[in-house]
Amino acid sequence: MKLTYKNTRRKSxxxxxxxxxxxxxxxxxxxxxxxxxxxGEPAGESGGEQVAESGTINxxxxxxxxxxxxxxxxxxxxxxxxxxxxxxxxxxANAYSAFIKQAFRTDEKPSLFTxxxxxxxxxxxxxxxxxxxxxxxxxxxxxxxxxxxLEQYYTVDGEQYCVPLLVAYWVMYYSTDIFEQYNLTPPQxxxxxxxxxxxxxxxxxxxxxxxNVLFSFVWFQxxxxxxxxxxxxxxxxxxxxxxxxxxVEVMEMWGDMIDKGxxxxxxxxxxxxxILKNGDxxxxxxxxxxxxxxxxxxxxxxxxxxxxxxxxxxxxxGATPLIFETGPLCVAEEANDRAEAMNYLDWWxxxxxQTTWANSRGDxxxxxxxxxxxxxxxxxxxxxxxxxxxxxxxxxxxxxxxxLFTALDAFGQFVTDPGDPMPILETIQAEADAHWGxx
Amino acid sequence: xxxxxxxxxxxxxxxxxxxxxxxxxxxxxxFTAPGVLIVAVLLYLPFLWTTYLSFTxxxxxxxxxxxxxxxxEQMFSDPxxxxxxxxxxxxxxxxxxxxxxxxxxxxVLTYDMRFGSWFRLPFLIPYAISGVAVGIIxxxxxxxxxxxxxxxxxxxxxxxxxxxxxxxxxxxxxxIGAAAWQASGVNALLFVIxxxxxxxxxxxxxxxxxxxxVRLFRSILWPMLRPLTTVVIGLSIVxxxxxxxxxxxxxxxxxxxxxxxLAVTMYRETFVRTEYGLGAAISVxxxxxxxxxxxxxxxxxLSERRAV
Numbered sequence: 001m002k003l004t005y006k007n008t009r010r011k012s013x014x015x016x017x018x019x020x021x022x023x024x025x026x027x028x029x030x031x032x033x034x035x036x037x038x039x040g041e042p043a044g045e046s047g048g049e050q051v052a053e054s055g056t057i058n059x060x061x062x063x064x065x066x067x068x069x070x071x072x073x074x075x076x077x078x079x080x081x082x083x084x085x086x087x088x089x090x091x092x093a094n095a096y097s098a099f100i101k102q103a104f105r106t107d108e109k110p111s112l113f114t115x116x117x118x119x120x121x122x123x124x125x126x127x128x129x130x131x132x133x134x135x136x137x138x139x140x141x142x143x144x145x146x147x148x149x150l151e152q153y154y155t156v157d158g159e160q161y162c163v164p165l166l167v168a169y170w171v172m173y174y175s176t177d178i179f180e181q182y183n184l185t186p187p188q189x190x191x192x193x194x195x196x197x198x199x200x201x202x203x204x205x206x207x208x209x210x211x212n213v214l215f216s217f218v219w220f221q222x223x224x225x226x227x228x229x230x231x232x233x234x235x236x237x238x239x240x241x242x243x244x245x246x247x248v249e250v251m252e253m254w255g256d257m258i259d260k261g262x263x264x265x266x267x268x269x270x271x272x273x274x275i276l277k278n279g280d281x282x283x284x285x286x287x288x289x290x291x292x293x294x295x296x297x298x299x300x301x302x303x304x305x306x307x308x309x310x311x312x313x314x315x316x317x318g319a320t321p322l323i324f325e326t327g328p329l330c331v332a333e334e335a336n337d338r339a340e341a342m343n344y345l346d347w348w349x350x351x352x353x354q355t356t357w358a359n360s361r362g363d364x365x366x367x368x369x370x371x372x373x374x375x376x377x378x379x380x381x382x383x384x385x386x387x388x389x390x391x392x393x394x395x396x397x398x399x400x401x402x403x404l405f406t407a408l409d410a411f412g413q414f415v416t417d418p419g420d421p422m423p424i425l426e427t428i429q430a431e432a433d434a435h436w437g438x439x
Numbered sequence: 440x441x442x443x444x445x446x447x448x449x450x451x452x453x454x455x456x457x458x459x460x461x462x463x464x465x466x467x468x469x470f471t472a473p474g475v476l477i478v479a480v481l482l483y484l485p486f487l488w489t490t491y492l493s494f495t496x497x498x499x500x501x502x503x504x505x506x507x508x509x510x511x512e513q514m515f516s517d518p519x520x521x522x523x524x525x526x527x528x529x530x531x532x533x534x535x536x537x538x539x540x541x542x543x544x545x546x547v548l549t550y551d552m553r554f555g556s557w558f559r560l561p562f563l564i565p566y567a568i569s570g571v572a573v574g575i576i577x578x579x580x581x582x583x584x585x586x587x588x589x590x591x592x593x594x595x596x597x598x599x600x601x602x603x604x605x606x607x608x609x610x611x612x613x614x615i616g617a618a619a620w621q622a623s624g625v626n627a628l629l630f631v632i633x634x635x636x637x638x639x640x641x642x643x644x645x646x647x648x649x650x651x652x653v654r655l656f657r658s659i660l661w662p663m664l665r666p667l668t669t670v671v672i673g674l675s676i677v678x679x680x681x682x683x684x685x686x687x688x689x690x691x692x693x694x695x696x697x698x699x700x701l702a703v704t705m706y707r708e709t710f711v712r713t714e715y716g717l718g719a720a721i722s723v724x725x726x727x728x729x730x731x732x733x734x735x736x737x738x739x740x741l742s743e744r745r746a747v
Contacts, residue, residue: 094710101499127500212605212694265583266694267604269575405712413695416605424695 054082062096064089069360109332162328168287170323186308201261212266212412221395226313236398238436242429251421292362325394406431492719510720533615534679542626562624574688577617607697633667
């Protein structure tokens with residue numbers, strides 16, 4: 001073929017337009033083939049769709065640090081039900097939340113993902129984005145793999161969504177070295193706890209760790225739930241005000257404790273586990289997942305550290321309030337491999353799965369039939385289910401998002417500069433009024 | 440005139456026929472299309488979408504709900520935004536005074552010094568570290584009873600009991616210091632390039648006339664550095680207006696939102712509180728502030744240069 005000037009230019013036009021088209025195609029993406037998640041050997045059918053018997057399920061979480069633990073579970077699930085997990089971990093919870101929300105707008109819905117109970121779960125349910133798990137709950141409640149107490153946190157408009165990824169109880173971890181050095185024993189009452197704090201403060205050692213960022217709510221929940229659990233719960237439903245005299249009293253008690261030198265500076269840069277290891281503080285008010293973090297730096301439960309249930313501030317309470325949290329594991333309603341992911345949840349709830357999961361992390365299990373190796377954690381799990389304790393949902397999940405983050409800022413300010421609590425309580429209440437007024 | 444017209448005629452006679460011109464134009468469009476598309480898809484569309492979101496209530500799920508100007512009203516009535524504006528202004532001024540000033544000082548003192556590049560090297564190393572890593576390092580230095588407080592105490596100097604990251608606006612000042620630690624070196628490098636590109640003749644002539652030290656700098660070096668200074672300060676203004684990483688890592692804008700900048704406020708509203716509409720309104724406001732500051736500064740500088 002003779003190559004003419006005209007031909008060359010025509011070719012250049014075609015080539016450049018093709019380049020533009022290729023770019024568009026690259027930007028547009030293509031998922032008509034519905035590949036990836038759940039890819040594996042097809043076997044049975046569910047609702048007209050083929051359900052694979054084995055394969056890999058895409059799993060997303062904001063708990064990136066737990067990748068080795070999820071790998072253990074993945075290996076166990078592959079052996080038990082033929083499915084392993086393709087792990088994608090985010091270490092930034094905010095970025096993760098934005099990612100999951102945006103993923104629902106794409107063809108690649110998150111097959112399995114971790115989330116939060118409370119308002120964040122309700123938001124997904126209201127948009128029809130998460131799979132209904134009522135059948136799984138009914139079965140697991142029937143065979144004792146799930147305790148009935150948990151159901152309410154996964155129920156929206158009478159139906160259940162997601163299943164528990166974990167439960168954790170908030171207890172007081174302490175350095176056994178410091179307790180031995182000062183001849184201290186775990187307290188049975190609030191007064192004994194304060195005596196311990198006084199003893200340590202007299203020697204310039206902060207009894208308790210606290211922070212002015214994310215976990216700034218921890219001592220507020222401990223003091224309020226320990227003083228008046230009913231007020232705590234009414235606060236989370238908008239039935240009580242943050243300017244209630246009971247709340248003000250608790251804030252004043254908190255400020256007094258800070259003034260007495262019970263707390264560390266709220267801007268310590270080290271990780272909490274390192275702080276305990278270094279003996280910078282004597283005690284840390286933390287969820288039981290902290291055991292795994294302590295074990296990860298080679299501390300030994302019962303030797304280097306231990307924990308006790310925080311006594312109620314108010315000795316007249318019938319049952320000791322015990323803060324707990326639970327986080328969900330969810331399946332997207334329109335995931336390509338929804339059926340496979342739901343089968344995975346079915347396995348996840350079993351005692352075998354939860355024995356692996358709880359022990360890989362070093363934490364309690366939501367499944368009463370799971371065998372927790374750490375004796376202290378196992379005993380706590382049994383103890384927590386008795387009538388001596390009243391389980392109270394953690395402030396982070398119990399409080400609507402807009403109020404929560406206003407409160408976190410306010411508590412962060414308070415632990416830095418304790419004083420008259422009323423201005424910050426009024427700020428939180430203004431946000432609460434706006435929230436509950438719009439419901 | 441004849442000489443000027445000849446190339447025009449030559450060019451006109453070389454133009455292809457109308458059909459060929461049309462093909463040529465299409466070809467040009469084809470070649471520019473990918474670039475135009477990239478700019479449109481990655482820059483203009485997100486900006487337009489963000490502007491639209493700023494008039495809505497949106498939590499990242501479902502459809503945005505139209506609110507009109509409510510987000511802007513809420514934004515300007517929030518006392519936290521005033522604090523954020525004040526801190527951002529401190530960052531702008533602080534970034535110009537400290538890292539730019541320090542960079543200039545290092546450059547002037549070392550540009551014609553023997554082994555000057557070896558002296559400048561340590562100042563450049565922090566630039567290789569990410570802003571997040573700088574924030575983490577300085578958190579350990581500046582925490583209560585941290586390395587700085589211990590050093591001051593050891594040396595018997597005042598300030599060892601300061602709460603560097605807890606008290607406002609002290610926390611903003613020390614974070615500007617941390618940012619200066621990272622950015623001074625690269626500013627020094629840019630100024631050295633500027634100083635080395637100044638013709639030697641006027642400098643030597645000034646020296647022959649007896650100028651040296653401050654006089655030489657004020658009358659010769661500084662005016663001749665001006666084009667580069669305009670660029671360095673212009674970049675610093677834009678960078679300081681969007682200060683985020685170091686603040687987020689060191690204080691998360693706290694305590695009690697006391698060290699937030701506009702970029703941190705935008706992030707918090709959007710990704711922490713999931714108020715995408717309000718976050719978008721702050722984003723639009725920040726864009727407008729950045730554009731006004733940049734254009735005003737550059738116009739003034741360029742018009743002054745033209746006047747000179």
